[in-house]
Amino acid sequence: MEDAQSEPTAAPFPLEATPVEELISGAAQDAGGWLGALPVAQVATSADGTVVRWNRAAAELLGYGPQEVIGRHIAELLHPGADRSLGRSLWEAAVGGRGVMGTVTAWHHDGHPVELEIWASPVLDRHDDTSAILVFAAEAHATRRIRGASAVWDGLFARSPVGIGVLDTQLRFLRVNPALEQMNGLSESTHIGRRLSQLLPEVNAEEMEEAMRQVLDRGEPVLDRRRVGRTPADPEHDRVWSCSYVRVEDPGGRPIGVIASLLDITEQQRAHTEAEAGRRRLALLSEASIRVGSSLDLERTAQELADLAAPGLADAVTVDVLDSLARGDEPGMGLVGGVALRRLGKAPLTGSEVTDVLAPLGRTLDFPASAPYTQALAGRRPFLLAHLDEKAIAPAARHTNRPAQLLRLGVHSFMMAPLVARDLVLGVATFYRTRPVGPFTSDDVVLAGELTARAALSIDNARLYHREHETALTLQRSMLPQHITPPPGIEVAHRYLPASDVNEVGGDWYDVLHLPGDRAALLIGDVMGHGTRAAAVMGRLSASVRALARLDLEPVDLLYQLEAALDDLAEPMLATFLYTVIDPATGRCRMTRAGHPPPATIGSDGAVHVIELPPGAPLGVGGTRFTTVETTLEPGGVLVLYTDGLIESRGSDIDERLAELTHLLAQPHASLTGLCDDLLTHLVPGSADDDIALLVARIPEEE
Structure with missing residues (x-):
């Protein structure tokens, strides 16, 4: 046997007077337990080292069958160069009652060395007190690998x-x-x-x-x-x-x-959840900047807020504004004695049991001073009931049974945020949560405040623009001629249609003036711009034309005077203008224009012509030469003057619209009033993008 890798070491094997076969069987089971999947050879020898048992694992390990080994001395299986004295001392130690462990080199049946780790222990036979040696052997490299893996596992498991x-x-x-x-x-x-x-x-x-x-x-x-x-x-x-x-x-x-x-991963999950919530908040706010307040309409803005917040923030949302604001009045500063709110936003509108029990759109709700709605408005701060239960709803339950209904429908968290803009209380948004995602948190309160702040600003802008619209429209209508009395020999009809958008009331106007010699001046103009200022400039030009026309100036001279009037303004303004002088007795027409759409005529035979008139530049540009053109309007013929709102439309080509106008003019019409109505009905079937002024005149045929 080659030099052992370690000296034989005593091992704590028990020495029992047990039959050898029984002990071998039991020991083999124990070895399987602590060696696991490692193939272990089981060998038994007599006291003198003669092999008496050789199991299948031993045959697989060293290549010898039982018939080749049993009866031979175990030392013969060691490497040929082994020191036999060491083998004898090993067995003497085992026979002497000591368990031993060590590493030896055996000789495989095929002729190559095999390094083994062995465990040997004496076994006493209770019947004749003779000793046998029980030996377990395993391939040394595999045992070291398993021992190392076990150490790693134990260290990993423990630490x-x-x-x-x-x-x-x-x-x-x-x-x-x-x-x-x-x-x-x-x-x-x-x-x-x-x-x-x-x-x-x-x-x-x-x-x-x-x-x-x-x-x-x-x-x-x-x-x-x-x-x-x-x-x-x-x-x-x-x-x-x-x-x-x-x-x-x-x-x-x-x-x-x-x-x-x-x-x-609690902390990582919390951080991830917070980051995700932050991204959702930013996305919601970004969407709010696009969707909420896209129009200057009170009802639409309120509904846009509700649609955005449900389900982005809550499962159900209502938006209520002060009833006075919804009526078009100025919002009050105080809330003494309670508040009246008009429901203008609600989401989802269908498919939700929660919103089904809430007041419908358009309903006016009256709340006493002690109600949560009034308190939220008076305090100008969000009102939060993170956990909705019987105790939490008790104050509101004194006024209505609706909180109890909401509780039964699964509403477990409730939040309100006032709509405040420019130090004015405008209304309140209410948020309900039913999903099992937890109650509203402080972050949700902040988000609700940001959303309502944006919506409130849009609502207040709508209020201000509505007020400006009404002011401009009132000013505009007051400056248009209320009663037109044309001179003898000419018939006229007219229409004015304000734009539908609140910021689009502009400076369109028309007029008919009685000139010396029973002539008539037909004029139409459009101040570029919108709102109160455009209407005011329109009024100034209208008054100037009336004064200048009495001087019986040439059309081009009158336009130069109007341009001078615009130059006197503190802020520059532009205006288009068309001025026509008609003599009903002869049908002679003298006209000039400053950047205005060309007039059209309808002959007595129904033929339509757009008059080729040099366009000129709008008044206020300066340095422009205006040209007067003469034409004749025969008896029964119609002259049509209009502003650009009649033929301009978003997404439509101007030439196509002019062609549509001439086609409509060629159709038969019952009267001049019917002609005006037909043009507006067909060319502006919906809301107008811009103001429209329309003036038509006819020289009657002689009877």
């Missing part, structure tokens, strides 16, 4: 910050490491023999056990399955763990258990 548990096929704990003990707040002894669902009922244990059963059945690992809930380690707070499960198999590939590894 890893990852919770580790070993469970059997019935999902009962066999072993847990200190990290898992700390996570669960339970000792290892409490775990052993129990299932997760028995130990931790306040986590989603059944879901986790189902995942482990899948691992046992399919053999495929399950990774990053979330365990959520509370354990004795932290009974007051929910925590989140990332769990992974791997099946453990025996050498035959049969499942014998599951290894579970757990990592506490």
Whole structure:
């Protein structure tokens, strides 16, 4: 035998008076338990070293069958160069009652050396007090690998910050490491023999056990399955763990258990949730900047806020504005004695039991001074009931049974945010939550405040523009001629149609003046711009034309005077203008224009012509020469003057619109009034994008 790798070492094998065959069998079972899947040769010798037993693992390890070995001295199986004296001393130690361990080099049947680790112990036969030697042998490299793996596993198991548990096929704990003990707040002894669902009922244990059963059945690992809930380690707070499960198999590939590894990711999950919530808030605010307040319409803005917030922030939303504001009055500064609110926004409009029990759109709601709605408005601060229950709704329940209805429908959290802009209280938005996502939080309150602030500003802009619109429209209508009395020999009809958008009331106007010699001046103009200022400039030009016309100036001279009037303004303004002088007796027409759409005529035979008149530049540009053109309007002929709002439309070509105008003019019309109505009906079927002024005149045919 070659030099042993280590001196024979005493091993604590028990010495019992047990039959050799029984002891060998029992010892083999023990070896299987602590050596696991390692192939272990089992050999028995007599006291003098003669082999008396040779199992299959020994035959596989060294290549000798039992018939080749039994009866030979065991030392003959060692390497030919082995020191026989060492072999004798090894057996003498074993025979002397000492268990020994060591490393030797054996000789394989095929002629190559095999390094073995051996464990030998004497066995006493109770019948004749003779000793036999029981030997276990295994390939040395494999035993060192297993011993190292075992050491690594033991170190990892004991020191890893990852919770580790070993469970059997019935999902009962066999072993847990200190990290898992700390996570669960339970000792290892409490775990052993129990299932997760028995130990931790306040986590989603059944879901986790189902995942482990899948691992046992399919053999495929399950990774990053979330365990959520509370354990004795932290009974007051929910925590989140990332769990992974791997099946453990025996050498035959049969499942014998599951290894579970757990990592506490509560803080990472909280940070991720907060970051995700932050992204959602930013996305919602970004969407609000686009969707809310896209028009200067009170009802539409309120509904846009409701549609955005449900389901972005809440499951149901209502938006109520002061009833005085909804009526077009100025909002009051005080809320003494209560408040009246008009419901202008509600979402979702259909398919929600919660919104079905809430007041419908358009309803006016009266709240006393003690109601939460009034308190939220008076305090100008959000009103939050994070957890809605019978106690929380008691103050409001004195006024209405609706809170109790909402509670029965699953509303568990409630929040209100006032609509305040430019230090004016305009209304309130109310948010309801029914989904099992937790109550409204302080972050939700902040988000609701930002959304309502944006909406409130848009609502107040709508209020201001509505007021400006009404002012401009009133000014515009007051400056248009209320009663036109044309001179003898000419008939006229006219229409004025304001734009539908609140900021689009402009400076369109028309007039008919009686000139010396029973002539008539027909004029139409459009101040470029909108609102009160455009209407005021229009009034100034209208008054100037009336004064200048009495001087019987030439058309071009009158336009130069109007341009001078515009130059006197503190802020420059432009205006288009068309001035026509008609002599009803002769049909002679003298006209000039400054950047205005060309007039059209309808002959007595129904033929339509657009008069070729030099366009000129709008008044206020300066340095422009205006040209007067003469034409004749025959008896029965019609002259049509209009502003650009009649033929200009978003998304339409101006030439196509002019062609449509001439086509309509060629149709038969019952009267001049009917002609005006037909043009507006067909060319402006919906709301007008711009103001429209229309003036038509006819020289009657002689009877």
